[in-house]
Amino acid sequence: MSHNHSFSTLHRDSTLHQLEEQQFDLLIIGGGITGSGIALDAITRGLKVALIERYDFASGTSSRSGKLIHGGLKYLQNFDFPVVKETGSERDIVYNNALHLVYPITMNFPLIKKESYNLVTLKAGLTLYDKLAGVKKEERHSLYGKKKTLQNEPLFNKKIVQGSGCYIEYRTDDSRLTLEVAKTAQEKGAVILNYAEMTEFLKDENNMVKGIVGRDHCANQTFTVYAKHIVNAAGPWVDEVRKKDEKITGKHMVLAKGIHIVFPYDKLPVKSSVYFQHNGRMIAVIPVGNRTYVGSTESLYNKDMDDIHVHLSEVQYLLGCLKDMFPNVKLQVQDISSSWAGIRPLIGESGKKPSELSRHDEIFESNSGVVTIAGGKLTGYRKMADRILTYIDKKHKLNLPTTKTANLKLSGSQFNNIKELYEYADRIHGRYSHLEISQQNITNYVLRYGSNTEKLLQTIDSYNGQQLKHVHRNILGELRYTIEHEMVSTLTDFYDRRTSYLLFDLELVKETLEIVTKEIADILQWNDAVKEQEIRQMQYQIKKALHFKED
Structure with missing residues (x-):
C-alpha cells in the first residue's frame, strides 16, 4: 500500500485526498494520547485507519498533565489494586518503547505529621506497590528516618517531616509522547490529520453511522470520510461529539x-x-x-x-x-x-457526587454505532487502545490478531537501552561539531527528538551559512524540522506542544518569536491577516502563562 512517509504540514493536500478517497475500517475522532494510541494499535493489527484531530495533537488534556508516567501509588490508598498493577506494568512498557521521552526520577515522599501515611503504612504501601507494579530490583523503594530525610532534602520543614520513602517514578513529555505515537501510526500506514474537525455524522438508511463530514481549518474547506467503525476519543470533548449523533442520556463527562x-x-x-x-x-x-x-x-x-x-x-x-x-x-x-x-x-452519572466519579476509562456505544471511550490516564493509553479494539473485534467478529504494541518502539526511540541513546548523542555531536552546539544542547535535542535528531541537525545545518546568531539558526532549523516532519501548522504547535518552550523557556520564546514568525509565514505562505492572528494568539498564550485570573 503506498502512502507518503512524511508527517508534514506541506503534504496536507495529499493527506486530505487520502482521507476522502479511501474506505477505512476505523476512523478515530481525537488526536490526544487515547486516539493516537488507538490508531497505532489498529494499524498494527492490519486495519485501515484514519484519525482526525480538531486542533493539534495533544492540544487538549494530553499536553496539560502532570507529565508523569505514574505507577499509580495514589490508587493504593483506595485499595484499587488492579489499577496499580496495570499502571505499574504499563509504565515499564511505555519507558522501553519511548526511551528518549520517559526518564526514571527519584521521588521523595515525606511522612508528615497528621497526614494519612505513617512509617508502617508507607512501608506496607511501597512494598505492595513494588510487588504489584513489578518494580525492577534496582528501583525498589528505600525508607529513611527523620535525620537522613533532612539530609536528603534540607529544604523540608523539620517541624512536620518525620521520615520519608524514596521510589522511582518516570517523568515524560506528554505532548511529545502523543505526537510520537501518532507519527508511528502514520509511518505504519494510518492517515492522520490535525486541524480537521468532525462537524457531522453520515448515516445509512438504517440510521447506522458510516462516516463523517469534516472541516479542514487550514484550507477552510469541508471533506468527507467513510469508515466501517467510528471511535470518539475526544477526551473532555467526547460529549460535544456525541451530541452530533444523538441526545446524551445516562453517563456524561x-x-x-x-x-x-x-x-x-x-x-x-x-x-x-x-x-x-x-x-x-x-x-x-x-x-x-x-x-x-x-x-x-x-x-x-x-x-x-x-x-x-x-x-x-x-x-x-x-x-x-x-x-x-x-x-x-x-x-x-x-x-x-x-x-x-x-x-x-x-x-x-445522574445523581452521583463528584467524589464518586470514576477515574477509570469506560466504553459506551450509541444506537447508531458510534463507539466512545472516555476517562482514563496518560500511562494507560496502550491498554485503553487494546480495550476498544477488543470491544469492536468481539462485537463485529473481526477475528483481529492480539495487540502488537507492547514491544513496538515509537518513532524517535530506535534505541535498545539508555546507553545507546547517549552514545548516539555523542556520535552526532561529533559529526556536527562545525555547528558549535554544546553537548548539553545536543543531548536536550535527543531527549526531545530521539533517533530523529540527526535529521534535525541536518536542517539546522541548512541554515548555517545565513549569518544568523546561533540561537536563531538553531530555532529556525527546529521550526522547519517540526513543520516538515511533525505537522506543525501554528506558532503554538511549535512553541508549546513540540518543544515546550512556552512552559519551560519563555525567554527563548520572546527572543525568537519575531524571526520564527517570519519563517513560518514564509514556509506556510501565510497572508498578513493569518500572520497577525498567529502573533496575537502566541502573545495571548505568553500572557496567560504569566498572568493569573482573579476569581
Whole structure:
C-alpha cells in the first residue's frame, strides 16, 4: 500500500485526498494520547485507519498533565489494586518503547505529621506497590528516618517531616509522547490529520453511522470520510461529539481542572522530585533542567473548555502548600516563570457526587454505532487502545490478531537501552561539531527528538551559512524540522506542544518569536491577516502563562 512517509504540514493536500478517497475500517475522532494510541494499535493489527484531530495533537488534556508516567501509588490508598498493577506494568512498557521521552526520577515522599501515611503504612504501601507494579530490583523503594530525610532534602520543614520513602517514578513529555505515537501510526500506514474537525455524522438508511463530514481549518474547506467503525476519543470533548449523533442520556463527562506552576530552579532548588501530602491532597514538585514545576490542584470545571485559565486563588493555594513544606523557600507570585491549566474527563452519572466519579476509562456505544471511550490516564493509553479494539473485534467478529504494541518502539526511540541513546548523542555531536552546539544542547535535542535528531541537525545545518546568531539558526532549523516532519501548522504547535518552550523557556520564546514568525509565514505562505492572528494568539498564550485570573 503506498502512502507518503512524511508527517508534514506541506503534504496536507495529499493527506486530505487520502482521507476522502479511501474506505477505512476505523476512523478515530481525537488526536490526544487515547486516539493516537488507538490508531497505532489498529494499524498494527492490519486495519485501515484514519484519525482526525480538531486542533493539534495533544492540544487538549494530553499536553496539560502532570507529565508523569505514574505507577499509580495514589490508587493504593483506595485499595484499587488492579489499577496499580496495570499502571505499574504499563509504565515499564511505555519507558522501553519511548526511551528518549520517559526518564526514571527519584521521588521523595515525606511522612508528615497528621497526614494519612505513617512509617508502617508507607512501608506496607511501597512494598505492595513494588510487588504489584513489578518494580525492577534496582528501583525498589528505600525508607529513611527523620535525620537522613533532612539530609536528603534540607529544604523540608523539620517541624512536620518525620521520615520519608524514596521510589522511582518516570517523568515524560506528554505532548511529545502523543505526537510520537501518532507519527508511528502514520509511518505504519494510518492517515492522520490535525486541524480537521468532525462537524457531522453520515448515516445509512438504517440510521447506522458510516462516516463523517469534516472541516479542514487550514484550507477552510469541508471533506468527507467513510469508515466501517467510528471511535470518539475526544477526551473532555467526547460529549460535544456525541451530541452530533444523538441526545446524551445516562453517563456524561464531568470535568476536573488541574493547574501547574513553574519556577526557575534556583527559586525552588529541591534535590530530587518530591511528592507530598497537604491536608490529604497530593502535590508534586518536579525539577526539570533549570526549572521546577509544581502541581496540581483539582476542582470541578464548567467554563470555556477551549480557553482554560490559571486562577490567582489556585496559585496562592499551591504557594501555601509550598510554604508549609519548604518554610525557608520564599516564593511569591512574581517568581513564577510559566504555568499551565488543563481539564480531564471524569465519568459522571445522574445523581452521583463528584467524589464518586470514576477515574477509570469506560466504553459506551450509541444506537447508531458510534463507539466512545472516555476517562482514563496518560500511562494507560496502550491498554485503553487494546480495550476498544477488543470491544469492536468481539462485537463485529473481526477475528483481529492480539495487540502488537507492547514491544513496538515509537518513532524517535530506535534505541535498545539508555546507553545507546547517549552514545548516539555523542556520535552526532561529533559529526556536527562545525555547528558549535554544546553537548548539553545536543543531548536536550535527543531527549526531545530521539533517533530523529540527526535529521534535525541536518536542517539546522541548512541554515548555517545565513549569518544568523546561533540561537536563531538553531530555532529556525527546529521550526522547519517540526513543520516538515511533525505537522506543525501554528506558532503554538511549535512553541508549546513540540518543544515546550512556552512552559519551560519563555525567554527563548520572546527572543525568537519575531524571526520564527517570519519563517513560518514564509514556509506556510501565510497572508498578513493569518500572520497577525498567529502573533496575537502566541502573545495571548505568553500572557496567560504569566498572568493569573482573579476569581
